[in-house]
Amino acid sequence: MSDRALSFGMMAQAYERFRPGYPEELFDTVAAYAARPLRTALEIGAGTGKATRLFAERGVAVTATEPDEAMLTELRKHVPAHVRTVRAAFEDLRPGERYDLVYAAAALHWTSPEDRWSRMASLVEPGGVVASFGGPIEPADPAVARTVRAARAPFLARDDVPSPDGTPPEAEMQWPGTELRRSEWFTDVRQAVIERRFTLTADDYIGHLSTVSAYLVLPEAEREQVFHQIRRVLPETLQITADVTVHLARRRYDP
Incomplete structure (x- = not known):
């Protein structure tokens, strides 16, 4: 597991405060795909339970x-x-x-690629469902996004997590759907996007950035500097894009 994957615990309370929860539409999307009762679920990398609540409150027995x-x-x-x-x-x-x-909610990319899908297959019932979902939280205004990138550039070239298998962002099917399609264990791979827009104050946006692994692994002095530089160029409130990309697949009965 990488240093970035292990960086979140020191910011658990900030993660809870500044990371958004997941919309009910996400549960509905997973349940409709499953087309059978979801009585039990295993969550990988649950964090502070943002997705846990969504599924548990809809009657699923979540581990x-x-x-x-x-x-x-x-x-x-x-x-x-x-x-x-x-x-x-x-x-x-x-x-x-x-x-x-x-x-897994914004967590699967932190898992080891070695035997990832055979491990996953060993945990889900034949005919059962694997789901992975998440997505970046970014300024909706392209001009604001460019300004933030410029302020960040002396410290970080990028603050996202590159696709684990190198799939380019313009590809129709994104990771992990790409790997699921190649896996002998899963079938009926689908990708869906749930659009979300909301407004954050500049300070809350900086709070969100404080939970992002690329910033967490910076030396403390650099982290403070980059947040200061970004805060200087932000409007007092900003529109945010926070689309949730969902990948779904079904465990084969006979791999």
Whole structure:
């Protein structure tokens, strides 16, 4: 697991405050694709439970796994009491119980690529669903986005997470759909986008950036400088694009 993957625990409370939750449309999209009851789910890299709440509050028995104890502590403050929590990385999970749904919210790219899909297949029922979803949170105004990039440039060339398999951003099918299509374990791979727009204050946008791994791994002095430079060029409020890209696949019965 990379340093960026392990950087979130020190900011668990900020992550909870500044990261948005997930819309009900996301659950509806997953449930419609499943086309059968989703009684049980395993969540990979649950963080502070933003997605956990969505599924647990719709009646799914969620087992939320997360390797960072600070994140789990924060998660337990906010999720229904019936959610089961396990401190474990994806790579630590062992075959045993199988679930109707295995999902990851903005976390799957942190998992090890080695045997990723065979591991996943061992955790989901045949005919069950794998879901991965997330997306960047960015200024909606292209001019503001350019200004932010220019202010960030002396410290970071980019602050996103590159596609793990090198899929270019203009490709019709994005990762992990690309890998799922190549996997012998899964079929019926689909990609959907749930559009979201909202308004943030400049300070809350900086708060969000403070939870992004590219900034978290900077030396503290540089991190403070880049946030200062970005804050200087922001309007007091800004429109935000926060689309959720959803990838879905079904576990084959006979791989």
